[in-house]
Amino acid sequence: MQNGLRNPRGACLAVVVICVTLVSPVSALHARAATSIVFDSSSVDGFGVFSVQPDGSDLRQLTRGAGRISGEPAGSPDGSRIAFISERDSHMWTMDSDGGRQRPVALPPGKGRHPSWSPDGQRLAYTRIAGWFDQRVFTATPDGREERDIFNRQTMAIQPAWSPDGGAIAYWFSNKLLIVDLESGDTRVVVAVPAGSPTWSANSRELAYAREGGDQDIFVSDVDTRATRRLTHHPAPDGNPEWSRDGTSIAFVSTRDGLIKIYIMDSDGRNVRRLTNNGKAHETHPSWLGGGTLPVFAAGRMWLQWGLLRTLAR
Numbered sequence: 001m002q003n004g005l006r007n008p009r010g011a012c013l014a015v016v017v018i019c020v021t022l023v024s025p026v027s028a029l030h031a032r033a034a035t036s037i038v039f040d041s042s043s044v045d046g047f048g049v050f051s052v053q054p055d056g057s058d059l060r061q062l063t064r065g066a067g068r069i070s071g072e073p074a075g076s077p078d079g080s081r082i083a084f085i086s087e088r089d090s091h092m093w094t095m096d097s098d099g100g101r102q103r104p105v106a107l108p109p110g111k112g113r114h115p116s117w118s119p120d121g122q123r124l125a126y127t128r129i130a131g132w133f134d135q136r137v138f139t140a141t142p143d144g145r146e147e148r149d150i151f152n153r154q155t156m157a158i159q160p161a162w163s164p165d166g167g168a169i170a171y172w173f174s175n176k177l178l179i180v181d182l183e184s185g186d187t188r189v190v191v192a193v194p195a196g197s198p199t200w201s202a203n204s205r206e207l208a209y210a211r212e213g214g215d216q217d218i219f220v221s222d223v224d225t226r227a228t229r230r231l232t233h234h235p236a237p238d239g240n241p242e243w244s245r246d247g248t249s250i251a252f253v254s255t256r257d258g259l260i261k262i263y264i265m266d267s268d269g270r271n272v273r274r275l276t277n278n279g280k281a282h283e284t285h286p287s288w289l290g291g292g293t294l295p296v297f298a299a300g301r302m303w304l305q306w307g308l309l310r311t312l313a314r
Contacts, residue, residue: 035244035290036097037251037275038062038082039262040071041283049073049084051097051289054249054264056276062099074115074124075289081142082289083115083124092126094142097289106144116162116169125150125160125169137171137180150180159196163204164245170198170207177209179223190223197240201267202247210239210252218252218269231269243267244288251275251286262286 036058038051048063049070063070063084070086070093079097083105086093092105092112105112105124113127118139123146128138137160140147150169151157159172168179170190177191177198191198194212201208201220208231211219216237221228232238236256243250244267251264260282262275276283 035288037262037286038073038075038097038289039275039283039286040073040084041278042281047071049082049095049099050278050283052276054275056274059276059278060099062095063102072113072115072285073287074117075287076117076142077119077121079290081121082287083117083142085113085115092124092144103143105140105142107140108147114159116160118162119164119166125162127158127160137169150182150185159198161198161200161207163200164202165204167204170200172196172198177207179207190226191219191221191228195219199241199243199250201243202245208241208243208250210241218250231265232272238263240284240286242286242288245290251288253284253286260284 036051036053038049040047041050043061047069048061050059050061052059062082063086070084072085074083075097076082081094082097083092083094085091088104092107092115093102094105095102107128111129113129116125118125122141123139124142125137125139127135129135133156134154135156135158136154137150137157138147139150155173157171157173161170163169167183168181170177170179175194176189177195178187178189180187190207191209195209198207198209200206205224206220206222208218208220210216215235216239217230217232217234218238218241219228219230231250232252234254234256236254238252238254240253241250242252248267249264250267251262253260254263257274259280262283263272264275265272275286
C-alpha cells in the first residue's frame with residue numbers, strides 16, 4: 001500500500017468550558033480558542049512539524065533532529081497536545097503544542113500511522129501496520145495503553161478520522177471511504193469511487209476528501225444521502241483536506257504553484273489562498289489547532305512517503 005499523487009493504495013479540537021457561574025452558560029459553551037495550523041515541512045533538519053497562524057504569520061518549527069523524520073501532526077481536542085509520527089524509537093509520539101514534552105506512545109509491535117484524536121481527547125485512533133496485508137485501525141490511550149482493534153480481524157483499513165460527535169470513525173478501505181459505527185460495529189460505504197484522506201464537517205454530517213480521476217480534487221459527500229459536491233477545479237492535484245473545527249474553512253495540499261504547499265479555502269470552495277511562503281519547502285498534513293466551538297472537532301490524516309514526497313494521495 002502506498003500513497004502517491006494519484007493513489008492512496010499502500011497505505012479534534014474540543015474547547016472544554018467549565019461554567020463557574022450561571023450568568024451566561026450559552027456564551028460560555030461557544031467560547032473560542034486561539035487558532036493555529038500545524039503541518040509537516042522539509043527543512044535544514046529534514047522533515048519536521050511546524051505551526052503557523054492561518055494568515056501565514058508566526059511560523060515555528062516544533063520538532064528538530066538532523067536526518068530524522070517527523071510529521072503527520074494531529075492536534076488534541078483542547079489544543080494542548082499534538083500527536084505525530086517520528087523515526088525515533090517509537091513511531092508515534094505526542095508533544096505539547098509548543099513542541100515541548102515530546103513523549104513516545106508505547107504500542108505493541110507494528111508501526112503506528114495516521115493518528116486521530118477522539119472528541120474527548122482520551123484516546124487516539126490510528127493505523128497499526130503489522131504487515132503488507134495487515135493494516136488495521138486501532139484505538140488506545142495517548143500513552144499507548146488499552147489498545148483496541150475496532151474490527152478484530154485482519155484487514156486493510158487505514159486513515160482513520162474520528163467524527164466530531166464521537167460516534168463513528170471514517171476510514172479508507174479498498175480505495176473507498178467507509179464509516180464504522182463505534183456502538184454497533186456496523187460499517188457502510190460513503191464514497192464508492194477512488195478517494196482518500198477523509199475529514200469530517202463540524203456537524204458530523206459530511207466528509208470532505210480527495211477524489212481520484214482526471215485532476216485530483218477535493219469533494220464533499222453527505223454521509224447519509226451520499227449527495228456530493230466538488231470544491232476544487234484546478235488542473236494541479238489537490239489532496240489531504242482538513243476541515244476547520246468551526247466548519248468555515250478547509251485546509252488542503254496542492255502543487256498548483258509547483259511545490260507541494262498548503263492552501264486554505266472557505267468550506268464552499270471559494271477564497272483559496274496559500275498558507276505560507278516558506279521558501280522551497282514541501283508542506284503537507286495540515287491540522288487545525290484550536291478555534292473550535294463545543295462540540296466541534298475534526299480529523300483526517302495522511303501518511304507521507306518521505307523519500308519520494310508523494311504526498312497528495314489520500
